[in-house]
Amino acid sequence: MLEIQELSKSYGKHLAVDRVSFFVPDGQVGILLGPNGAGKSTIIKSIAGLLRYQGRIGIQGMSARTLEARKIFGYVPEIPAMFDALTVREHVEYIRKAYDSDITEEEVQALFQRFELADKQEKLGNELSKGMMQKVSICCALAIKPKVILLDEPMVGLDPQAIKELKKIVLELKEQGVTVLISTHMLEMVEELWDVMFVMDQSHIIGSYRKEDVGEKDLDDLFFEMTGGEKR
Ligand SMILES: Nc1ncnc2c1ncn2[C@@H]1O[C@H](COP(=O)(O)OP(=O)(O)OP(=O)(O)O)[C@@H](O)[C@H]1O
Incomplete structure (x- = not known):
């Protein structure tokens, strides 16, 4: 499980993440969805221990700053090193x-x-x-x-075969009880994967959904309603 409580992160005077809280249970796929610059990578890097931040991040009930927690999570950065x-x-x-x-x-x-x-x-x-x-x-x-895996824009730069394989792997991880957090700005990439979705805009989570509550509703409609944009 992954628990984020009141996470805030500033770069100098710029508040990139403002008191964000969310929870992803064991065996579920959480999605951070939002436009460029919304704060998704900042959240993922904070969880991965790469940034100083305010707030609390829990991994399987342990603080993410502990060695025990670090040993059980995997992180795929947006830009591979x-x-x-x-x-x-x-x-x-x-x-x-x-x-x-x-x-x-x-x-x-x-x-x-x-x-x-x-x-x-x-x-x-x-x-x-x-x-x-x-x-x-x-x-x-x-x-x-890992028991918890963070994937920051994982499909970007992958060929279609690798995207297909990665999606299969995410579903297998879920079956094994692994907690998955994926950041993306492309809703269609995660349509068949998600359990909980956190929609971000300008440093905040502006809405969250659980798959079982959304039912047959069109995700694109929900997303654009929330962000005030136009449907493609
Ligand atoms: N190292 C940094 N120094 C200063 N500002 C930063 C830094 N990294 C990110 N920011 C700013 O913080 C905000 C959030 O950036 P972040 O990379 O978290 O967004 P994102 O939602 O992951 O965007 P993208 O989809 O483009 O990857 C942006 O306004 C960005 O300009």
Whole structure:
């Protein structure tokens, strides 16, 4: 589970996230949906421990600042960061060791197969395309076998096959009871995945929905109603 209480973050005088609170239960997919600059990445980076913030972030009931909490969550940043001198395989190996993960070699190979990285395992970080880096970054986060996973705009830069695979993986994680938080500005990317949706605009959550309450209503209509925009 992921619990955010009164999270605020300023960059200098600019308040990027203003007293945001939300909760994603075990085995559910939460979506942070909003336009560019709404504050989604700032929330995700705060949860990942990359920023100083005000408020409380709980992961499985523990403060996100604790080592115990950090050991059980995976994070896929918006912009993947690779080690230039490590191969694809070594990236995953590094994470496996750092997190003392019990992921097996077979499971690592299965992940590489799913993301079409099996024949790229010996390529170095600085020899990868942007999309390949994104795939390695996803494999690294999954190699932790996390209880909570944060995916910041994960579909951007991925090819259609990888998007399909990632969506399948998100549904599998959900089945396993993992808590997933995905940020996106593209509603159509998460339509079949979400359980709880937090719509953000200008540093705030302006509305939240649970899938069971929305029923058959058109999500686009709800979203544009809330943000005051026009439907495409
Ligand atoms: N390092 C930074 N220094 C100063 N301002 C920042 C910094 N990072 C983000 N901001 C500002 O904070 C606000 C929220 O940015 P954030 O990246 O969280 O938005 P976002 O919803 O993730 O947007 P996008 O969809 O474009 O990734 C924006 O106004 C942005 O300009």
